[in-house]
Structure formats: C-alpha cells, structure tokens
Amino acid sequence: MMLSVQDLRVSFARAHGPAVEVVHGISFDLEKGETLGIVGESGSGKSVLSLATMGLLPRTAKVSGKILLDGQDILPLPERDMCALRGRKIGMIFQEPMTALNPAMRVGAQIAEGLILNKGLSKSAARAESLRLLEMVKIPRAPERIDSFPHEMSGGQRQRVGIAIALALQPELLIADEPTTALDVTVQAEILDILDDLVTDLGISLILISHDLGVIGRIADRTLVMYRGDPVEQGETEQILRRPTQDYTRKLISAMPRRVRNSLGVQHA
Numbered sequence: 458m459m460l461s462v463q464d465l466r467v468s469f470a471r472a473h474g475p476a477v478e479v480v481h482g483i484s485f486d487l488e489k490g491e492t493l494g495i496v497g498e499s500g501s502g503k504s505v506l507s508l509a510t511m512g513l514l515p516r517t518a519k520v521s522g523k524i525l526l527d528g529q530d531i532l533p534l535p536e537r538d539m540c541a542l543r544g545r546k547i548g549m550i551f552q553e554p555m556t557a558l559n560p561a562m563r564v565g566a567q568i569a570e571g572l573i574l575n576k577g578l579s580k581s582a583a584r585a586e587s588l589r590l591l592e593m594v595k596i597p598r599a600p601e602r603i604d605s606f607p608h609e610m611s612g613g614q615r616q617r618v619g620i621a622i623a624l625a626l627q628p629e630l631l632i633a634d635e636p637t638t639a640l641d642v643t644v645q646a647e648i649l650d651i652l653d654d655l656v657t658d659l660g661i662s663l664i665l666i667s668h669d670l671g672v673i674g675r676i677a678d679r680t681l682v683m684y685r686g687d688p689v690e691q692g693e694t695e696q697i698l699r700r701p702t703q704d705y706t707r708k709l710i711s712a713m714p715r716r717v718r719n720s721l722g723v724q725h726a
C-alpha cells in the first residue's frame with residue numbers, strides 16, 4: 458500500500474472561540490500505480506487534506522488520525538523529515554504553474570536545480586536529465602524549450618514543466634491539486650493524458666484533486682467524494698459515475714456538461 462489515510466481530522470485554532478474542525482474523519486487507501494480522484498465543491502476540504510499529507514498545514518492546524526506512507530505514519534514526523542520526504546517521495550503539482558515557477562530562471566535550470574541540490578548531479582548531467590524529463594512530459598521541441606523562460610511558454614507547457622519538476626526526484630506518490638483548472642479544455646485533456654501515462658509507465662501513485670467530476674472521471678481508478686469535510690462516498694470511479702448512491706454525487710454528475718457525460722459514457726444522473 459502506497460498511502461493509507463485513516464480517520465484524518467483537521468481543525469484550525471481561532472483567535473476567539475473554539476477551534477473549527479474542517480475535515481471530519483476521512484479514510485482512504487491508495488495502491489502503487491493507482492490514481493485516486495478526490496472531488497467536491499469549493500470548501501469541501503480537498504486542499505486541506507492534500508496539504509496535511511504533505512505536512513504543509515500551518516501551525517494553527519491540529520491534525521489527528523494516521524497518514525501511513527509506505528507503512529510509516531508520517532503525521533508525527535518533525536518538519537526536517539517531512540521536508541526530505543517532499544520531492545523525494547511525494548511530488549506536488551499545483552493549480553497555477555506560473556506562481557510555482559521562478560519567472561527569472563530558464564525552465565531547464567529550474568528542473569536542474571533540484572537534481573544538483575538533492576541528487577548531487579553535475580551541471581551537465583542535470584541538464585541532460587532535465588531534457589529527458591521535458592521529453593517525458595511531451596514538451597514539443599524540448600532541446601530548444603529547455604532554455605525558455607516561463608513567460609515564453611503557454612499555460613499548458615508551463616504545467617508540463619511543473620510536472621517535470623515534480624518528477625525530478627523520482628517520487629512514488631504525486632499529488633496534483635486542481636492541475637488543469639487554469640487551462641482550457643483541450644489543454645486540460647492533454648495534461649490529464651500525460652499524468653495518466655506517467656502513472657502507467659512509472660508505476661507511481663497519483664492523487665488527483667478537482668472540483669470537476671469530468672476531470673476526475675477521465676483518469677481516476679477510484680474516487681472519493683467530499684462535502685464540507687465529510688466523506689460522501691468512495692469507490693471505483695465507474696461505479697461512482699454510473700451508480701452513485703448519494704444525492705450529492707448525483708448533483709455533481711448533473712453539473713457535468715452533457716458532452717463530458719457522453720464522453721465518459723455516463724447516460725444520466
């Protein structure tokens with residue numbers, strides 16, 4: 458088992474009044490080579506859940522439960538150990554790659570940086586590996602694009618660079634929080650296909666977070682539906698899409714454009 462989250466609860470301390478719990482006992486398992494989709498509307502706790510898994514919640518957060526990564530509970534780990542896990546074992550992909558990238562640095566150098574610092578690669582070996590990663594995420598004309606600045610690239614290409622950076626240290630788990638939300642529909646599909654291929658080719662595990670069941674439905678093997686911090690239902694994505702058991706899930710399905718429902722083979726909500 459790559460990741461096992463057990464009865465995770467997160468609350469935030471408030472300056473006045475009692476702490477507010479925003480994630481109310483979430484449990485799920487993620488196998489190696491599997492994609493789990495986490496879906497729910499804004500405020501359902503998806504980002505808090507992913508930040509907890511990466512140990513990136515602010516100090517005001519109180520977390521209980523277990524987060525077993527490869528069998529080890531990472532919740533009690535000190536920041537120094539979590540820092541080492543991020544990147545090496547857990548890779549992260551964010552919604553807006555422009556904010557995650559350094560605007561003043563060529564993309565190849567940004568990918569190479571982590572390889573030089575964390576893996577001790579020489580400058581030329583890191584550049585060769587950066588090129589390989591850019592080709593892996595299907596950047597067209599990668600040998601030229603490696604020397605581009607982020608603003609010289611399209612949103613889709615920047616997100617590919619974001620994925621290349623997340624992959625650089627060969628993590629076993631990737632967490633992608635709304636990775637395609639800022640992109641238009643055709644580019645969304647390309648990015649999802651790339652993520653799907655990476656899971657298959659590299660045998661890594663992927664947590665794909667989105668408010669859009671159409672996005673989740675394209676590539677997630679299993680899906681967890683959340684609503685206001687509660688688990689609504691979880692299971693095989695096919696099952697969730699075709700035979701939802703909860704009204705909230707039916708509402709998410711009805712909210713998908715007919716075109717998307719048709720492409721996923723979902724007839725009616």
Ligand SMILES: Nc1ncnc2c1ncn2[C@@H]1O[C@H](COP(=O)(O)OP(=O)(O)OP(=O)(O)O)[C@@H](O)[C@H]1O
Binds near residue numbers: 479502
């Ligand atoms: N640092 C924080 N301090 C206090 N409350 C927080 C903090 N971060 C998140 N919350 C609260 O936790 C709840 C869940 O937020 P979260 O961002 O996880 O939702 P989400 O499902 O990811 O939605 P979105 O798609 O809008 O990001 C919200 O009510 C939010 O206000």
